[in-house]
Amino acid sequence: MLGRNSSHFWGVVLEAREPLELARFYAALMEWEIVKDEPDFVGVAPMGSHVEYLAVQRSAGYERPTWPDEAGHQQMMMHLDIEVPDLERAVTAAVSVGATEAAHQPQKSVRVMIDPAGHPFCLYVDGSS
Secondary structure (H helix, E strand, O other), X not given: OOOOOOOOOEEEEEEXXXXXXHHHHHHHHHOOEEEEEEOOEEEEEOOOOOOEEEEEEEOOOOOOOOOOOOOOOOOOOOOEEEXXXXXXXXXXXXXXXXXXXXXXXXXXXXXXXXXXXXXXXXXXXXXXX
16 A cells, blocks of 8 residues: 555454453464453454554454355354464364364365354465475
C-alpha cells in the first residue's frame, strides 16, 4: 500500500467468546508471546517482533464454524496455514496445547486442526523438497 513500510503493523484477527484463552493457545502453539492484553482484544506476536501479529477479539455472539462446511451451519470464514518440518510431531504438539484433529482430512501432507474456539487451521509440510 502507498506509504507502508516494514515498521507498520499487519495482522489477522480472529473472533472468540474468550479472547485471552484463544490467544494463550496460539501463543503456546506458535511459541510466541502475548503482546497486548485487554479485556476484549488480545494479541500475540513472534518473540522480539511486534510488527506482525495474530489477535483475538471478543465476540459475544461467536458461533463455532463447522468443518467441512455444512449447509445451514456457521461456515468457516478463513483459516491459518502453518508450515512445519515434521507433520506428526506438529500434530502432537498442537494437541498437547489444546487443538483437536479434524475428522475430515482432505490431503496427505496437510492436517486440518481445530483450535479451542473451533477455528480450523492447517499444519502442512512442503511437498516440494
